[in-house]
Amino acid sequence: MTRQIEFGEKFDSELLAHAPRVRLSRRGIIMGLAAGSVFPFVSGCATNAATGDSQLLLFGDDQIASMAATAWTDMKAQTPQTSNSKLKGRVLNIWDRTIKGAVKEGHINPNDQWDVAVFDTDDVNAFVMPGNRVGVYRGITELTENDDQISSVLGHETGHVVGKHAAERMSVSTAAQVGLMAGQIAVASSDELSKYGSTIGALGGAAVQFGVILPYSRKHELQADKLGVDYMHQAGYDVKQSVRLWELMAAQSTGARPPEFMSTHPDPLRRADELRTYINARGYALI
Numbered sequence: 001m002t003r004q005i006e007f008g009e010k011f012d013s014e015l016l017a018h019a020p021r022v023r024l025s026r027r028g029i030i031m032g033l034a035a036g037s038v039f040p041f042v043s044g045c046a047t048n049a050a051t052g053d054s055q056l057l058l059f060g061d062d063q064i065a066s067m068a069a070t071a072w073t074d075m076k077a078q079t080p081q082t083s084n085s086k087l088k089g090r091v092l093n094i095w096d097r098t099i100k101g102a103v104k105e106g107h108i109n110p111n112d113q114w115d116v117a118v119f120d121t122d123d124v125n126a127f128v129m130p131g132n133r134v135g136v137y138r139g140i141t142e143l144t145e146n147d148d149q150i151s152s153v154l155g156h157e158t159g160h161v162v163g164k165h166a167a168e169r170m171s172v173s174t175a176a177q178v179g180l181m182a183g184q185i186a187v188a189s190s191d192e193l194s195k196y197g198s199t200i201g202a203l204g205g206a207a208v209q210f211g212v213i214l215p216y217s218r219k220h221e222l223q224a225d226k227l228g229v230d231y232m233h234q235a236g237y238d239v240k241q242s243v244r245l246w247e248l249m250a251a252q253s254t255g256a257r258p259p260e261f262m263s264t265h266p267d268p269l270r271r272a273d274e275l276r277t278y279i280n281a282r283g284y285a286l287i
C-alpha cells in the first residue's frame with residue numbers, strides 16, 4: 001500500500017506548522033495597507049527570472065529559510081535516516097549531477113550549499129524545504145528503476161526552489177489571512193494567486209487563518225516537472241525516464257483517486273502526458 005505518491009507535499013504541512021502566527025487587526029490592516037507597510041518585509045510582486053512568472057512574494061528567501069529551519073531539524077530528529085551507505089552515496093551522486101545540470105541551465109548558483117537527507121521509511125515521496133534542504137525517502141528509491149528516474153525526482157524538487165513555489169504559497173496563505181482586501185490586491189497582481197482567488201473569496205477574509213493549507217497548485221507541480229526535465233537534460237540523464245516515473249506512480253496509485261479536475265494535484269498520467277509533450281517540443285528526445 002502506497003502512502004503517498006505525490007512527492008513534494010511533505011514540505012507544506014511541515015513548514016506551515018512552524019510558520020509564525022500572524023494576527024492583524026482589521027484596523028491594523030487598513031492602516032498598514034494605506035502606509036504600504038502591513039509587512040515591513042514586503043518584497044511585493046516580482047518576476048521570476050527563471051520562469052518569467054509574476055509572483056506575489058511577501059517573504060524573502062532568508063526569512064522563509066529560517067522559518068523552515070525548525071521543521072528540518074525536527075524532521076531529521078524524528079525520522080530515521082538510512083544507514084545504507086550505498087543507497088545514500090547513490091542518491092548524493094545523482095543529486096550532485098542533477099544540481100550541476102540546474103547550474104548549467106543558469107537557474108542555480110554554483111556556490112549554493114545543499115543539505116540532502118535520505119530517510120529510511122517506505123514513503124514514496126521526496127520534498128524540498130526552503131533553505132536548500134532536500135529529503136528523499138527510501139520508498140521512492142525502491143519504486144524507481146534507474147538513476148535517471150531518481151534524477152527526475154530530484155530535478156522536480158529543484159524546480160520548486162527555482163520557481164520560488166514555497167515563498168509564493170506562504171505569501172498566498174498570508175494574503176488569505178489578512179483578508180479579502182489584501183487578497184483582492186494580490187489577486188490582481190499575481191498569476192498564481194489568481195488561481196486561488198475564488199477559494200480565498202469563498203472562505204472570507206476574517207475567517208481565513210494563516211495556517212490554511214494550500215497544497216502546491218497544479219501549475220507549480222507541472223512547472224517543477226518541466227524544470228526538472230531541463231536539469232536532467234543538462235546533466236546528461238535520459239529525460240524519457242521522467243515520463244516512465246509518472247507511469248510507475250500511476251500504476252502504484254491504488255484506491256479511489258479523486259477526478260483530476262477536482263484535485264489540486266495533477267493526475268500522474270496527465271503529468272506523464274505533459275512531460276512527453278514538453279520533451280518533444282524541446283527536442284530533448286522523440287517519444
Ligand SMILES: [Zn+2]
Binds near residue numbers: 007008216221224
Ligand atoms: Zn512537487
